[in-house]
Structures are given as structure tokens and as C-alpha cells.
Amino acid sequence: MSAPIIELEHITKSFGSQMILDDLCLTVHENEFITLLGPSGCGKTTTLRIIGGFEHPDEGRVLFEGKDITELPPNKRNLNTVFQRYALFSHMNIADNIAFGLKVGKKSKAYIDDKIKYALKLVNLEGYEKRRVDSLSGGQQQRIAIARAIVNEPKVLLLDEPLGALDLKLRQDMQYELIRLKNELGITFIYVTHDQEEALTMSDTVVVMNQGYIQQMGTPESIYNEPENAFVADFIGDSNIIPGTMLHDELVQILGVRFPCVDKGFGSNKPVDVVIRPEDVELKEPGTGRLEGEVSHLIFKGLLYEMEVMAGGFEWLVQSTKCFPVGTKVSIDVDPFNIQIMNKPESEDEEAIGVQE
Amino acid sequence: MSRNKQLRNLSLSGPYLFWIIGGTLIPLVMMLWYGLTADDGSFTLANVLAIGEPGHAKALGQALLYSAISTVICFLLAFPLAVILRKSKMGVKGFILFVFILPMWMNFLLRTMAWQVLLEKGGVINGVLTWMGLPRMRLINTPGAIIMGMVYDFLPFMIMPLYNVMSKIENSVIEAAKDLGASDWQVLYKVLLPLSVPGIVSGVTMVFVPALTTFVISNMLGGGKIFLIGNVIEHEFTVGDNWHLGAGLSLVMMVFILISMAFIAKFDKNGEGNLI
Numbered sequence: 001m002s003a004p005i006i007e008l009e010h011i012t013k014s015f016g017s018q019m020i021l022d023d024l025c026l027t028v029h030e031n032e033f034i035t036l037l038g039p040s041g042c043g044k045t046t047t048l049r050i051i052g053g054f055e056h057p058d059e060g061r062v063l064f065e066g067k068d069i070t071e072l073p074p075n076k077r078n079l080n081t082v083f084q085r086y087a088l089f090s091h092m093n094i095a096d097n098i099a100f101g102l103k104v105g106k107k108s109k110a111y112i113d114d115k116i117k118y119a120l121k122l123v124n125l126e127g128y129e130k131r132r133v134d135s136l137s138g139g140q141q142q143r144i145a146i147a148r149a150i151v152n153e154p155k156v157l158l159l160d161e162p163l164g165a166l167d168l169k170l171r172q173d174m175q176y177e178l179i180r181l182k183n184e185l186g187i188t189f190i191y192v193t194h195d196q197e198e199a200l201t202m203s204d205t206v207v208v209m210n211q212g213y214i215q216q217m218g219t220p221e222s223i224y225n226e227p228e229n230a231f232v233a234d235f236i237g238d239s240n241i242i243p244g245t246m247l248h249d250e251l252v253q254i255l256g257v258r259f260p261c262v263d264k265g266f267g268s269n270k271p272v273d274v275v276i277r278p279e280d281v282e283l284k285e286p287g288t289g290r291l292e293g294e295v296s297h298l299i300f301k302g303l304l305y306e307m308e309v310m311a312g313g314f315e316w317l318v319q320s321t322k323c324f325p326v327g328t329k330v331s332i333d334v335d336p337f338n339i340q341i342m343n344k345p346e347s348e349d350e351e352a353i354g355v356q357e
Numbered sequence: 358m359s360r361n362k363q364l365r366n367l368s369l370s371g372p373y374l375f376w377i378i379g380g381t382l383i384p385l386v387m388m389l390w391y392g393l394t395a396d397d398g399s400f401t402l403a404n405v406l407a408i409g410e411p412g413h414a415k416a417l418g419q420a421l422l423y424s425a426i427s428t429v430i431c432f433l434l435a436f437p438l439a440v441i442l443r444k445s446k447m448g449v450k451g452f453i454l455f456v457f458i459l460p461m462w463m464n465f466l467l468r469t470m471a472w473q474v475l476l477e478k479g480g481v482i483n484g485v486l487t488w489m490g491l492p493r494m495r496l497i498n499t500p501g502a503i504i505m506g507m508v509y510d511f512l513p514f515m516i517m518p519l520y521n522v523m524s525k526i527e528n529s530v531i532e533a534a535k536d537l538g539a540s541d542w543q544v545l546y547k548v549l550l551p552l553s554v555p556g557i558v559s560g561v562t563m564v565f566v567p568a569l570t571t572f573v574i575s576n577m578l579g580g581g582k583i584f585l586i587g588n589v590i591e592h593e594f595t596v597g598d599n600w601h602l603g604a605g606l607s608l609v610m611m612v613f614i615l616i617s618m619a620f621i622a623k624f625d626k627n628g629e630g631n632l633i
Contacts, residue, residue, distance in 0.1 A: 054532055074535040081536045087529035091551040100547075101537035145533075152537065 002030040004066075005188055006051060006156060011060035013046055020046045021212045024060070028156070028190060033182050035191040037199040038209035039235070044192045045160060047209075051190065052081050052158050065155075079156040080149035084164050086141045088133045094120075094144055095129035101152040119147035122181065139170045146181070156188040163198065175201050196236050200224060208232050229342055233275040240281070240317055243344070244274040252341060255312030257291050261339040273342045278319040280338035283309070289331030295324045388611075391604035404605020413589055413606065420585040423500060424568035427507035431515040431564045432557070434508070439519035439556075440549065443526070454520065461513045469577045472506050473497065476578065498580035506574040507564075514563040522556030523549070558624040562617040570610055586610065 006028040013021040021043045028034050036044035049055040051062060053074035062070045069077055080101070089097050095116050102112045120126050123143035133141065142162055149157055159178075163171045179202055182189050193199055199206050200220040208215040208223060208231075216228045227233035230241050244254035246266040252259050254274050266272060286292060293311025305323050309316045311332050324330055395401045407413055438457070442450050460468055475481045476496040483493045496502055526549065534548045568574075572587035579585075586606065593603035 052532075052536060054535075074532065075538045075540060081533070083529045083533055085527065085529055087527065087533040089530065089534075089548060089552075091554070100534070100539075104538045104543055104547075148533075148537070 002032070004028065005030045005064065006190070007063040007066075008047070008051070009061045009063065011047070011050060011057045011062070013043075013050065013055065013057050019212055021050075021057070024212070024214065026207065026214065026217075028188060030155075031186060031188055032205055033179075033189045033191065033203050034205045034207065035193060035199040035203040036207050036209055037193060037196060037235075038215075039194055041211075042209040043212040044194075044209050048081075048158050048160055048190060048192045051156075052079065053077050078154055079158060080152055080154040081158040081160065082142070082145050082149050082162045084161045086138075086145045086165075088141055088144060088148070090133045092133070093129065094125075094131050094133070094136075097133065097144060098148045098151055100148060105152070115151045119151045122150070122184065123147045123177075139166055139174065142166065142174070143177075150181075150185060150187075154187065156190060157185075159189060159191045161193055162191075163195075164193075171195075171198070178202055200236070208235060210235070226340060227275055227342065229345065230273050230275075233273075233340070233342070238278050238317055238319075240276045240278065240314075242274045242276070242314055244272055244341075246270045246272045246341060250336075252339065255291065255314055257312060259290060259334060259339055260336045261341060262336050263339070263341040266341060266343070271344050273344055275340040275342060276334055276338060278306070278317040279304075280334060281309075281316055281318040281320075282333045282335070283307075283318060283320060283322070283324055283330040284333055286329045286331050289333035291332040293330055293332055295326050295328045295330060298324070298326050388604045388607055391600050392608045393605070394601060396601065404601050405608055407602055407605055408609045412584075413586070416584045416589045417586045417609075419500075419583065420569050420587065423504050423585065424507065424565050424571075427504045427511065427568050428515075428561055428565045430504070430508050431512050432561065434512060435515040435519050435560065436553075436557075438516060439523045439553070440545070442520050443523045454516075457516055458513050460509070465510065466573065466577075468510060469506055469574055472502070472509065473577055476502050476505075497578060498582055500579075500583060502578040503575050503583060503585075506578045507568045507571065510574065511564040511568055514567075515560040518556040518559035518563065519553060520556075522553050522559075526552050555624055558620055562621055566614055566617050569613060 004027045006026075008024055008026040011021050011024040012019075024043070024047065026047070036047055038044050046055060050057050053069075053072060053076075057070065060070075061068050064077070064079075074081075089100065092100070098116050098119050099112050102115060107115075116129060117126075120128055123146055125140060125143055125147070128136075128140075128144075133144075136144065142165075145162070146157075162178075163174050166174060175198060178189070178191075191199075191202065200223070203220055205217065206220050206223045207217045210231050216223055216232045218226075223232065224236055227236060227239075233239045233241055242254045244252050246252050246263075246268065247258070248268045249264040249266075250261055252261050252263075252272065252274055259274075282289070291311045293309045293316070295307050296310045296315070297308040299306045300323075301319075304319050304321050307318045307320065307324055309318050309330060309332065311330075316332060392404050393400060393402070395403065408417060438453070442453060445453065473480075477483070478493070478495075478497065480497070482496060486493060530548060530552070531544055534544045539547060570587045572585065572591040575583055575585045575588055590603050590606050590610070593599045593606065597603070
């Protein structure tokens with residue numbers, strides 16, 4: 001992996017008596033698309049604001065290319081922010097909005113005009129120079145906000161839930177736009193969102209946060225396929241989280257039935273949480289699987305059917321392309337590779353910090 | 358629309374119609390009639406053109422000058438306050454606003470009289486100066502005293518619209534400007550100031566127009582020696598007993614008020630700077 005560009009060292013931050021971040025350490029690498037993902041109040045936005053210079057950490061340091069920038073105000077940092085509600089200057093036209101940073105930086109008129117053209121082209125809004133801010137749609141305003149940030153050639157672009165105010169279709173289009181932009185610009189994106197789909201779609205690295213702690217950090221695939229704790233499993237997509245017992249390596253017992261798995265090193269007869277994704281639950285003819293049950297709910301979701309199956313005293317969430325009407329007797333089976341074992345947190349504090357394997 | 362509904366609408370708007378007709382339209386028509394006629398009832402522009410006479414022109418010039426100066430002073434006092442209020446916490450904000458608005462609840466005459474007591478020859482300020490062994494100063498009956506009175510009486514009308522418009526500016530806009538490299542100073546004159554224009558225009562108008570037409574302040578703090586256009590008009594209506602001239606000069610003042618309203622309409626399209 002490329003060189004680190006931003007390092008957060010032991011960052012602590014509270015507002016009043018409320019602890020927002022507790023001893024947070026995070027390294028962001030050059031040219032990385034990294035996403036801070038978590039529910040509201042998890043500390044993701046505060047982390048971004050500390051990087052941007054809008055909040056000062058109570059303890060800890062922020063390094064930019066190895067240099068301490070903790071004390072630098074936002075206008076002295078070589079990074080730019082795209083705000084959630086666009087935050088465009090409504091008293092200026094589009095060109096002046098984009099030129100703001102360049103004019104403050106005393107660039108020549110020719111350079112500025114060039115840059116405005118280039119930035120508008122990059123966000124597919126050529127010819128919008130003279131338009132007023134309030135004549136643009138939400139999606140267009142967000143593109144202008146991005147253009148306004150990137151003309152300053154920041155090494156790092158901070159994006160604070162930039163797609164939060166847009167409708168679904170536009171949000172999906174903008175996700176592709178952002179990936180394209182990032183590839184064309186070749187700079188680092190630090191992205192904050194509570195939308196797990198957004199995070200999985202765009203990021204190189206996803207950082208799942210909760211209650212001021214990093215729960216898990218990794219590629220979208222590893223976050224989705226190998227959640228390290230119940231919070232991550234629950235937050236990233238739907239999942240069945242079932243208490244179970246690890247009998248020994250590669251064999252777990254859930255709901256009184258033994259399931260072979262591929263996990264090792266949990267010891268023997270240890271209580272664990274077992275995560276099984278709804279699309280990984282196989283429904284078979286009665287008597288041919290491991291656990292017998294009956295379909296209790298059925299919803300058609302377009303791409304697939306979502307069912308709830310009562311089996312072994314647990315309501316299993318199941319997604320399948322095949323339809324099993326309510327009342328159908330089925331038998332449940334799971335491929336060993338699709339069973340994910342997690343340590344059980346022993347206290348609430350441990351649950352917040354996130355139990356590591 | 359049914360007859361019943363029409364009747365109901367009329368009865369609902371009745372009091373307002375009465376108010377507008379009785380309080381605005383009739384006086385306006387009377388003003389126009391008096392202003393544009395001579396004693397014998399014939400049409401004339403002489404009363405309006407009388408503004409060109411040296412005494413009247415001087416009074417208008419002085420009124421324009423003093424009210425312009427007090428408007429500028431009000432703005433210089435109110436703008437920083439509005440910036441501070443924008444950043445303050447709710448409780449502090451309420452308290453500061455309360456302190457500045459408080460005098461508004463007192464009678465206008467009483468407030469101005471208070472300044473008379475302060476500025477008089479044997480008044481409070483000169484008393485303090487004497488006590489400190491300093492020579493007495495001539496404070497009252499000067500242009501300075503009138504401007505002081507104007508600023509004191511009309512400052513809240515500058516603060517309110519400025520505060521109103523500025524508290525609506527989103528914090529993220531300020532942060533965006535800083536993020537793009539603007540210093541605090543640049544944030545002020547490139548973002549805060551231009552975004553406050555509707556409030557500034559409202560505030561300037563609401564201070565400038567009443568200051569321009571006042572006669573009470575100049576009477577009480579000018580000692581009857583400094584004549585503003587307001588005093589001239591008052592004089593014609595009362596002592597001079599020439600309603601035609603008074604109304605004619607008032608029509609000239611109305612032109613200034615109309616110009617100010619046109620300004621508000623141009624800059625404050627969304628009513629952001631409205632006081633109420």
C-alpha cells in the first residue's frame with residue numbers, strides 16, 4: 001500500500017460530558033478511497049471535522065504527510081471539504097463559487113478561468129458559469145460543491161455525507177461519478193456516510209465506527225463477508241445473528257444442531273455469536289437439510305424473495321430467487337464457508353469497543 | 358363565490374379596510390390636496406418647489422447629513438454586534454438582544470428627554486467633568502447631540518434586521534469559506550457582508566427615514582437653534598399655520614421614503630431583513 005497521507009494519533013474528543021471519540025487511531029493512505037461508516041452519533045463526522053480543522057481534538061495529534069497539523073486552522077490545510085448541505089455561496093454565480101478558493105489564493109485570471117472550465121467539465125456541468133445557485137437542482141449543487149473544492153488541487157478531499165440530501169436514483173448515479181472523479185484526480189477521498197451500500201460500492205477501505213470506536217476496518221468484501229462483531233454484522237446488510245457454542249475447531253452448534261464451519265482457534269465449548277447472511281441460508285425439501293422449519297412471512301423485493309422461516313425456535317431471515325409460500329415446510333442448510341463465527345462480548349463496554357478476534 | 362362567502366370575506370377584511378382608508382388613504386389624499394393647492398384652492402407647485410428656498414434647502418441638507426451620519430454610526434455599532442450575536446449561545450444571545458431592545462419599550466419622548474438631562478449645561482455629564490476638575494463642555498444644542506440622540510433612538514432598528522439576516526446564514530457556509538482558504542477577515546467581507554445585504558438595506562432604511570424626518574430629537578437636543586426639515590414642516594403646521602407649505606414640503610420627504618422602499622424591494626426580495 002502507498003504512503004500514509006493522514007494519520008490520526010490517539011484522538012480524544014468530548015462535547016461537554018459526552019465522549020464522542022476515545023483514543024481513535026487511523027491511518028489514511030495516498031490515493032485511497034476510505035469511508036467512515038456508522039450510525040448517527042458514532043463519531044464519524046467529528047473525525048472528519050477534526051481532519052478538516054473545524055474541531056480541535058482534546059487529546060492526540062493529526063499528521064498530514066508526517067507533519068503535525070493539529071493546531072492549523074482550516075484555511076491553512078491543504079485539504080478541502082464537500083459539505084452535506086452543499087454550503088454554496090448564494091450571493092455568487094457558479095463561476096464565482098468555483099473561483100472562490102483560487103481568488104483567495106491570488107491566482108491569475110487566466111489560470112482561474114481555465115480551472116473553472118476544467119472543473120465544470122469534470123462534473124458534467126459545462127456552460128453553467130453564469131447560472132445562479134438557486135436555479136440548480138440538489139444534484140447539480142452538489143456537483144458544484146465538489147468542483148469548488150477540487151479546483152484548489154487538494155491532496156485530500158473530505159466528503160461529509162455529500163449524497164445524503166439526494167434521492168435514490170441520483171444518489172446511485174453520483175456514486176459512479178465520485179468513483180470516476182477519484183480515479184481521474186488521483187487524490188485521496190475521505191468519505192463519511194451512514195449508508196452501508198454507498199460505503200461498499202465506492203470505497204477501497206471501509207472503517208465501521210460505533211460509539212466513538214472503530215469496530216472494524218478493511219476492504220468492503222472483508223467487512224461484508226467476515227464481520228468481526230455483531231455490530232458490524234448487523235450494520236452492514238441484513239444478517240442472522242444466532243447465539244451458539246463452538247464445540248471445537250470447524251464445528252459449531254446452533255439451536256441444538258451441529259453445523260460444520262471453517263473457523264478455528266475459538267477453543268472448545270466456547271459460547272460464540274454466529275453470523276449467517278440471509279442469502280446464504282439454503283432452503284431444501286423437508287428432511288434433506290439440518291434444521292426443519294416453516295415459512296412464516298414472504299415479501300417480493302424485485303430481485304429476490306425475502307422470507308422469514310421459523311426453525312429451531314429462531315426466526316431466520318432468508319433471501320432466495322425461489323419463492324416459498326407462507327406455510328411451506330422447509331429444511332435449512334448452510335455451506336460451511338458461509339458461517340461466520342464471532343466472539344461474544346462479555347460486557348457493554350467491550351461491545352462498544354468491538355471485540356477483536 | 359357564493360354570496361355568503363363574499364359577505365364573510367368582507368366582514369373579515371372590514372377592520373383592515375377601515376384602517377387603511379382612514380389611516381393611510383384619506384391623510385394621503387389630504388396631504389396631496391393641501392400640498393398641491395394654494396390658499397384660494399387653485400392648483401400650484403409652489404409649495405413643493407419651496408424646498409429650493411435657501412432656508413428650506415439648508416434644513417433639508419442638514420437633515421440629510423445628520424441622518425446619514427447617524428445611520429453610518431448605527432451600522433458600525435450594529436454590524437459587529439450582529440456578528441457576535443450570530444456566534445453566541447442561545448442564552449447569551451437573548452440577554453444581549455434584551456439589553457439593546459429594552460430602551461425601545463420606553464416612551465420615545467422620555468428617552469430623548471433623558472439625554473437632555475445628561476447633556477445639559479448643568480447636566481450629569483458636565484457634573485462629572487466638574488467633579489473631576491475638568492472644564493465644562495458645551496454638549497447640548499450641538500449637531501453632535503442631535504446625532505447622538507438619533508443613534509440612541511434608532512439603533513435597535515439597525516440591530517434587529519442585521520441580526521435577523523445574519524442568524525440565518527448557515528454555519529457550513531462560513532466553514533466552507535475557511536476551508537477554501539479564506540482568512541477571518543476575508544470571510545467577513547467576501548461572505549458575511551454580502552450575504553447580509555438585505556438586512557443592511559432594511560436597517561439603513563429604518564434608521565435613515567425616521568432620522569431624516571424627526572423634529573422631536575432636534576427640538577429637544579438642538580435647543581430650537583438647529584433647524585432640520587422636520588422642524589420646518591412642523592413649524593408650518595403649527596406656529597406658521599401654513600398647511601399648504603407644510604404639506605408641500607412633506608411631499609418632497611415622501612419622495613425620499615419612496616426611494617428607500619424601492620431600495621428594500623430591490624435588495625430584500627425574500628423579506629429576509631424584515632424586522633417583524
